Amino acid sequence: MYPVKAAAELTGLTPETLRAWERRHAAVAPQRAANGRRLYDAATIERLTRLHRLTARGHPIRDLAALDDAALDALLERSRQTGFGGLDCLPARMLDAIADYQVDEFDRELSVAIATLPVAVLVSRVVMPLLREVGLRWADGRLAIAQERLVSSLLRARLLSVINQHPRERRPRVLFATLPGEPHELGLLGAALYAHDAGAPVLYLGTELPAEELVRVTTRLGAGAVALSSIDPGSAPQALAQLRVLDADLPPGVPVWVGGVNARYMAEALGSARVQAVTDPDALSRRLKRMDAVAARRGAG
Known part of the structure; x- marks a missing residue:
C-alpha cells in the first residue's frame, strides 16, 4: 500500500491530480488508513498509470474515469496502432536492404525509428518483429549467416548507443x-x-x-x-x-x-x-x- 506521495512518484502524476481524479471524477477509489490518509494498492497504481498515458494522448479524464481496466487497455492499444500504423512493413523492408548488403539504408531506417518512436513501440513493432523475420529468413535460406550477423551487430550498436547516451548514476541500478x-x-x-x-x-x-x-x-x-x-x-x-x-x-x-x-x-x-x-x-x-x-x-x- 502506497501513500499519496509515493503513488504520485510511481505514476508520474502530482498528488493534486490524484485527489482531483478521485473527488471530481471517481476515477479511482483509494483505501483509507486509520488516520484517514489515502492508500493506493498495486492495482490502483496500474490503473492510474493507464489513465496518465491516455490523458497524455489527449483523452479527457471525464471520458476515461468510468472505463474498467480492460477498456483502458483496449483504448491504449487502438491509440498505439493508429499512431504507428505504417510500421508493419518496416522490418521486412530493412531486411530486404540487408539482403542486398545496403547497410546504409538499413542503418538509416533503424536510426529514424530510434529517433522518432517511443521505446515501447520501437521494441514491440520494430526490434522484435525484425528478430522474428531474421530467424525465418535464416531458416529458409533467404538470409546468409553473414547477413544475420550484420543485422545483429547494427542493432546492438544502435541500441547500446541509446542506453549509454545518458547514463544514470543514481541507485539502485x-x-x-x-x-x-x-x-x-x-x-x-x-x-x-x-x-x-x-x-x-x-x-x-x-x-x-x-x-x-x-x-x-x-x-x-x-x-x-x-x-x-x-x-x-x-x-x-x-x-x-x-x-x-x-x-x-x-x-x-x-x-x-x-x-x-x-x-x-x-x-x-x-x-x-x-x-x-x-x-x-x-x-x-x-x-x-x-x-x-x-x-x-x-x-x-
Missing part, C-alpha cells in the same frame, strides 16, 4: 546480462532499452557473465535487481546451475528477473521466490516500479 553458454543478447538489449526509457538506471554488462562475477558487481554497486535472458534450450541446464549460485550468494532482497523462452522453465525448476520469470514489458514495468517503491521506503527510513 538494474544489471542486464546473460549467463555462460548464452551468446544471444538482442532480446536482452530490448528489455534494457525499455527499462532505460522507464527511468531505471541501467548497467548493461553483455553476454556470458559467470554468476560469481554478477554477485561481485551487484554487491559492489548495491544494485537493485539482476535481469537475465535465456533463449537457447541447450544452455538451460547450465543456466539453471548458475541461477542456483545467484540465488544462494546475492545480497538479500535483490531479485533476479529472467526473460526469454527458457524463463518460465528455469523459474519453476528453481522454485525460489527471488528468481522470477519476466516475459513481457508490462511485467518488467511492474517490477521496476516495485523496486523503486522499496528503495523509496528504505530511503525514507
Whole structure:
C-alpha cells in the first residue's frame, strides 16, 4: 500500500491530480488508513498509470474515469496502432536492404525509428518483429549467416548507443546480462532499452557473465535487481546451475528477473521466490516500479 506521495512518484502524476481524479471524477477509489490518509494498492497504481498515458494522448479524464481496466487497455492499444500504423512493413523492408548488403539504408531506417518512436513501440513493432523475420529468413535460406550477423551487430550498436547516451548514476541500478553458454543478447538489449526509457538506471554488462562475477558487481554497486535472458534450450541446464549460485550468494532482497523462452522453465525448476520469470514489458514495468517503491521506503527510513 502506497501513500499519496509515493503513488504520485510511481505514476508520474502530482498528488493534486490524484485527489482531483478521485473527488471530481471517481476515477479511482483509494483505501483509507486509520488516520484517514489515502492508500493506493498495486492495482490502483496500474490503473492510474493507464489513465496518465491516455490523458497524455489527449483523452479527457471525464471520458476515461468510468472505463474498467480492460477498456483502458483496449483504448491504449487502438491509440498505439493508429499512431504507428505504417510500421508493419518496416522490418521486412530493412531486411530486404540487408539482403542486398545496403547497410546504409538499413542503418538509416533503424536510426529514424530510434529517433522518432517511443521505446515501447520501437521494441514491440520494430526490434522484435525484425528478430522474428531474421530467424525465418535464416531458416529458409533467404538470409546468409553473414547477413544475420550484420543485422545483429547494427542493432546492438544502435541500441547500446541509446542506453549509454545518458547514463544514470543514481541507485539502485538494474544489471542486464546473460549467463555462460548464452551468446544471444538482442532480446536482452530490448528489455534494457525499455527499462532505460522507464527511468531505471541501467548497467548493461553483455553476454556470458559467470554468476560469481554478477554477485561481485551487484554487491559492489548495491544494485537493485539482476535481469537475465535465456533463449537457447541447450544452455538451460547450465543456466539453471548458475541461477542456483545467484540465488544462494546475492545480497538479500535483490531479485533476479529472467526473460526469454527458457524463463518460465528455469523459474519453476528453481522454485525460489527471488528468481522470477519476466516475459513481457508490462511485467518488467511492474517490477521496476516495485523496486523503486522499496528503495523509496528504505530511503525514507
